[in-house]
Amino acid sequence: SEEQEPEAVLHQRHKRSIDDDILVTKEDRREIANCNSILTFSSRPKLQKETQLGMHITFNTADVPHDLLLAQAMLRVYKQPSSLEQRQNFTVSIYRRIYSHQRGNNEDDDAVYRIVQSVNTTSSYKGWLEFNLTPTLQSWLLQKNYQQSRRHELRVAVDVAGLSGLEAGLVAPQQQARSKLEPYIVGYFNGPELLVKVQKLRFKRDLQKRKANLPSGQQRMDKMPSPEHYRPPQSCERLNFTVDFKELQMHNWVIAPKKFEAYFCGGGCNFPLGTKMNATNHAIVQTLMHLKQPHLPKPCCVPTVLGAITILRYLNEDIIDLTKYQKTVAKECG
Template sequence: TPDYFIKLYKSLSRSNGEGVGTPPYNADAIFGLMDNEKYSQRYYKFGIDETINQSTIKSSEFHIYRLPRKSKARNKRDAGHLIIKLYLVTSPARKNTSYGNLYVGSQMVFISQYGWIVLNLTDAMSKWVKEKIPNYGLYISIQNKDASLVSQSTVIFAQKSMRHMKRLQPIISIYTRQKIGTVNQDSEETDLSKAFENMDPRRYQKIYNGEFYVPPKRFRRSDSSETKDKVITRRKYCSLYPMQVFFDKMGWDQWIVAPHSFNAGICTGPCPFPLGQSYQPTNHAIVQNIWYNLNPNNDIIGPVCCVPHEFKTFVILLFNEQAVVLKSYEDMIAKSCTCR
């Protein structure tokens, strides 16, 4: 699994998959496309997942990892800069050159800098998906500030063909919106959501560094101090109970990376009469509850039912045929119960 998606998952959810904060660019599905070229250091080819064609693309980036040089000796040139230029390949004959290809963007880095480099790819992705320009891949050129080309032996990027490098392989991240509206995750504003809202130039580096990880959930002291009698009384009626779902028992663990299980919650138990406001019942539910208790033998009107009222978003990291996907599913984790 690509390193970026593991870190992003931990920045958007708790260990149980409960979503926290707003995903980057308000995306509800984030795709990670992996490079099909195992050995090339300058040419990259990615298959476009069919689902992406049916979504609204909010943003996209190209992630490459520069490996540190074997020689640790420093010289004066280490203080200089390199320019990494990204091109959209317009013909298979041009996959090893920048000439005749479509310029996408560039980034300046220190000669001594290694680690993740992220280049914006939104316009190029729109050309592939919306304008239906043939996808012949991407090409990068690396230049000195005087525009002279840098040799491939000077700047080496991680590839999945290299040993122990699969997590560092080149990827394209695509942030998509498949539903209208806003992702309904925890309303808490997180450092991650603020970083993307303010377009923090170090936001991707902070994700890779694990600076946005969601901390473990803290339980309120009042929850643990609730008396046993109160719990027993409350549990006689409609209440929220745990319902742990294990993906391996469903046969889904082959394609779901994280989490391995989650507590979906289940609402069960009879609804009390009369209905208290703690259940936030609708007027219809109140009337039905009264009428049923006045006419318990009525064959048509049944009792009101205990059902989920509020939900939390569930975040899942999974594989499909061509990509790794980080997806937010709304209305997946029951948060409270009501009678309807």
């Protein structure tokens, strides 16, 4: 079991047990803190011949936004205790398939694989094996412009003659029944922190549906809320404002949260501006000038402190995106 592993081996980034407190390491926390988008790529099995001992898995990198910059990517493969001799040492290696423009893409007999990384383990180990896949994923993302229909392939192999990955205890992806222990890639990205990506995704998916629902020769007009529903307060303050993704017709691909409190600022900024209104010098000067020249507008009640919101959503059936959007929630007004 994992308790029998040497402490020096157990506490490494590339090898972690699900029962140990290193499931999320300091390196993980540092990567999470330094990025604003985390993408998870689930694996799919690849049909292979019975004579092939290596475990072949494929990944889909389509629909990853072009404006995301990859910081780091890790492949995680789960290992169960195997039937080998107790505590037998062996090596698990990851190979990346190299496609050639000169040969057909379906010639598996002549397929070329290049080693990516290897990890040492034992037959009794139970937990996740982790491999640095940053250069490989970066290459896949650069190639996706002209390889949209291709799934990228990796081969997972062990260095024991005649031993398959499954016999070594490696968990492979299933075609139908999915498992939480299947191999996956986690990628840490940085990119724009605006909700434009979510907005564009909603528009793209709903455009045809909206057109189909429009009566011929008529233009649909969205119902505007009655002005009586909102009565601004006398002085500037923060007011409740709930964003509901179902109401925005985005609930089919937004996993969480289903809704959140964004708040908004409303009310008048009247003279004199108190300290609790968080007024800026510009707002104070504008208020004084409004008293002398009424044609100049009074300062507006706006957010002075904004907070972040984290949204978990599907990019497609194989990719889940967790992005932190800054300046989304009004914390204070003034």
